[in-house]
Amino acid sequence: MPRMLDVSDEVRAEIGDEEADRLLAGETAPGSYDCTSCRTPGDSEQERTSTVLFIGDETAVLAFAHASCLPSQVVQVTEEQLQGAVKSITGDSVDLEPGKVVPEQAVLGVTSGLVLIADELHPALVVEPTGPIVRPGATGVGDDFLPLLIEQGFMPLTALSAVPPVLHGWSVLLAMGRLHAVLQPAAVGAQPVAWWQAHQPLQVTDGWRAAANKHQQVLMFAAPVGSIGRQPREDLLRDALDKAAASGQLVGAALPLAGT
Numbered sequence: 001m002p003r004m005l006d007v008s009d010e011v012r013a014e015i016g017d018e019e020a021d022r023l024l025a026g027e028t029a030p031g032s033y034d035c036t037s038c039r040t041p042g043d044s045e046q047e048r049t050s051t052v053l054f055i056g057d058e059t060a061v062l063a064f065a066h067a068s069c070l071p072s073q074v075v076q077v078t079e080e081q082l083q084g085a086v087k088s089i090t091g092d093s094v095d096l097e098p099g100k101v102v103p104e105q106a107v108l109g110v111t112s113g114l115v116l117i118a119d120e121l122h123p124a125l126v127v128e129p130t131g132p133i134v135r136p137g138a139t140g141v142g143d144d145f146l147p148l149l150i151e152q153g154f155m156p157l158t159a160l161s162a163v164p165p166v167l168h169g170w171s172v173l174l175a176m177g178r179l180h181a182v183l184q185p186a187a188v189g190a191q192p193v194a195w196w197q198a199h200q201p202l203q204v205t206d207g208w209r210a211a212a213n214k215h216q217q218v219l220m221f222a223a224p225v226g227s228i229g230r231q232p233r234e235d236l237l238r239d240a241l242d243k244a245a246a247s248g249q250l251v252g253a254a255l256p257l258a259g260t
Contacts, residue, residue, distance in 0.1 A: 005029055006050045008072035014053055015062065023051065029064070036063035036070070036199070055073060076186060076193035108196050112179065112204050113234045113249050114211060115241070117163055123204075123212040124219040125172065125182070126237065127196065128228045146251050152184070154222065154251040158240055164219065167253035170195070172218040174257060179204055182220065183258065212257050221252040 005024055012020040023029045029049075036052055043049075049069035053060060053074045092104050107130050116125040133145035150156060153167045169185035171192065178201035183192035204212075214220055227244040231237040244250040 004044055004046070004048050006048060006067055006072040008051070008074075010074045011051050011053045011062075014055065014060070015073055033064040035065045036072065066122060075197070077195070077197070092204050098197075099199050100210055108221065109230070110179075110182075110198075110202070111228075111237065112202070112208055112232070113237045114205075114208055114233075115160065115221075116237060117160055117219075121211050122215060122219050123208045124221060125179075126135050126228055126241065127182075127222040129225050131225050133224075145222065145224050146249070147225065147253050149222055150159075153218075154253045156246065156248065157221070157250045157252050158213060158247045159245050160238075164252040164254055167255055170220075170253065170255045171258040172212075172220070172255045174204075174209070174212060175201070178203070182255065216257050217254045218253060218257055221250055224248050 007020045019028070029044055029051075031045050032041060032043050033049070034040070041078060043062065044064065050065045050067045050070050050072040052063050052065050052070055054063060054070065054077055055074060056077055104214060107210075109128050109130060111126045111128075113124055113126065114121045116122075129145055132143035133148065134142065135144050135148065146156075153170075155164050157164060169192070171183045173180040173183055180201050181194045181197040184195040186193045221241060223241075223244045226242045227247075227249045228237070231240055241250065
């Protein structure tokens, strides 16, 4: 049965006319799915559904979303982010390169909080994967999360005594008071792409949003798995950040704010 699918021109260009036509005819599209944006059930036989193609360095995954949540589009992401999301989306997606998808990959956990530096509160995002991050194509079992970020311009931090330098080209996307994504530079002349994107926009506190609007930037700190943990209070989060920095397990940067 034909599905109520939207396949944008850019998605069609990536997957090809034959695959797009098979999707629209209902041959390869699922009837029911979990929306890749809001994570609630959808039905492509009963409601308009968008095809969303996530493209990493080596892997492409086609997912589905309510048309009211997302338009049909191509989303460029890092290979680590894509493979980390595979566990949650392959159940309702068509994997275009099944041999290259590795299940049970780490996902990025993001926590927001206010951090006091030089007697001033700054909005911060703390990123910690749920498992070791290795380079695409690597066969070892090490953790390359911090080296990969340092190569992108993040600075190793031994203490939180000063605001880290601004990392131009990166930004934090805030829209209607909610956190949507951390964006990184794309190829010259192209739009920034999502390094991390919330499955559904994350609510932040009024104080966090006010501090972000005041400074027009957000501090991003990143640490390997097991360094920070899920801390229920901002003072405990700060303690964990201080310990990670003291042990050489923390990188950071100030990212310009995009949105309000």
